[in-house]
Amino acid sequence: MCRGPQPERTQYISASFTLRAQTAGMRIANLDGRLVLMGPDGALDVERASAGRFTSDPQAVYGRWDEFVDWVASAPDGPLTAVDEDRLGSPSPRPGQVFAIGLNYSEHAAESGFEVPDADPPVFTKFPACITGARGDVRLPPGGNTDWEVELVAVIGRRAFQVGRQQAWSHVAGLSVGQDLSERRSQMAGPSPQFSLAKSFPRFGPVGPWLVTLDEVADPDNLAIGATINGETVQQSRTNELIFDVPTIIEKLSAVVPLAPGDIVFTGTPAGVGMGRTPPRWLAAGDELVSYVEGIGELRHRFVA
Numbered sequence: 001m002c003r004g005p006q007p008e009r010t011q012y013i014s015a016s017f018t019l020r021a022q023t024a025g026m027r028i029a030n031l032d033g034r035l036v037l038m039g040p041d042g043a044l045d046v047e048r049a050s051a052g053r054f055t056s057d058p059q060a061v062y063g064r065w066d067e068f069v070d071w072v073a074s075a076p077d078g079p080l081t082a083v084d085e086d087r088l089g090s091p092s093p094r095p096g097q098v099f100a101i102g103l104n105y106s107e108h109a110a111e112s113g114f115e116v117p118d119a120d121p122p123v124f125t126k127f128p129a130c131i132t133g134a135r136g137d138v139r140l141p142p143g144g145n146t147d148w149e150v151e152l153v154a155v156i157g158r159r160a161f162q163v164g165r166q167q168a169w170s171h172v173a174g175l176s177v178g179q180d181l182s183e184r185r186s187q188m189a190g191p192s193p194q195f196s197l198a199k200s201f202p203r204f205g206p207v208g209p210w211l212v213t214l215d216e217v218a219d220p221d222n223l224a225i226g227a228t229i230n231g232e233t234v235q236q237s238r239t240n241e242l243i244f245d246v247p248t249i250i251e252k253l254s255a256v257v258p259l260a261p262g263d264i265v266f267t268g269t270p271a272g273v274g275m276g277r278t279p280p281r282w283l284a285a286g287d288e289l290v291s292y293v294e295g296i297g298e299l300r301h302r303f304v305a
């Protein structure tokens with residue numbers, strides 16, 4: 001599906017930053033809790049480079065997204081710092097809302113034992129306390145069955161309420177890689193499955209390694225996506241396999257709930273999760289999970305008991 005009209009300003013701005021940065025586009029990251037602009041030679045600290053016009057808090061930038069994009073167009077400069085990827089937090093570390101879409105790839109719906117949703121996808125939340133960055137250790141809940149779900153993540157840049165799919169992309173600040181870690185035992189326990197709590201253990205919501213603006217990826221509706229465990233490919237697909245693409249998800253969510261700047265949308269996982277295997281496979285202590293989306297980057301997490 002095509003990606004809909006983009007605001008002319010966004011196009012111009014990223015072109016300007018690309019020119020300055022030579023190779024990389026506009027990527028913003030959370031480095032040690034500070035908002036930075038990523039370039040090929042290092043990171044530019046936004047608070048210092050803007051002389052305090054923008055605060056160091058990565059979460060605050062989404063509330064002033066248009067103003068920030070304008071500022072980036074002015075080709076800000078300053079001393080660059082080296083980026084230690086172990087110190088990258090989520091580009092939206094304290095979102096007001098986190099939406100997650102279930103059963104959004106047909107092969108994943110099949111492996112989960114569900115019909116492919118027709119009119120509406122299942123929607124749940126990961127409670128914001130579980131959001132974490134691109135690297136680090138994740139503790140496995142004792143007695144649990146912890147599963148992996150690589151996902152394309154969209155971060156909202158402009159308030160969206162009752163927005164049609166044609167306008168939806170213009171409400172997205174950018175894209176990131178997400179991992180919808182899920183503890184299946186508590187997810188499936190009880191009289192009806194409950195998703196949100198089982199997917200919100202500490203650090204069960206990695207997002208990163210940075211936020212990439214839309215015009216920095218070849219086609220945001222058709223990106224390779226996948227995951228490996230200890231080097232073995234477990235998930236491999238493309239985002240054009242999404243049953244409900246990002247604009248349609250935004251149309252459906254915003255028909256009910258106003259989406260606010262900084263809100264995170266997990267768009268669903270392709271086939272290859274542990275629950276869908278025979279026998280099921282769960283993450284074990286010592287496993288290293290790498291989650292990637294083409295043109296954005298990768299997450300890398302190790303699991304500990």
Ligand code: ZN
Nearest residue numbers: 149180268269
């Ligand atoms: Zn998911």
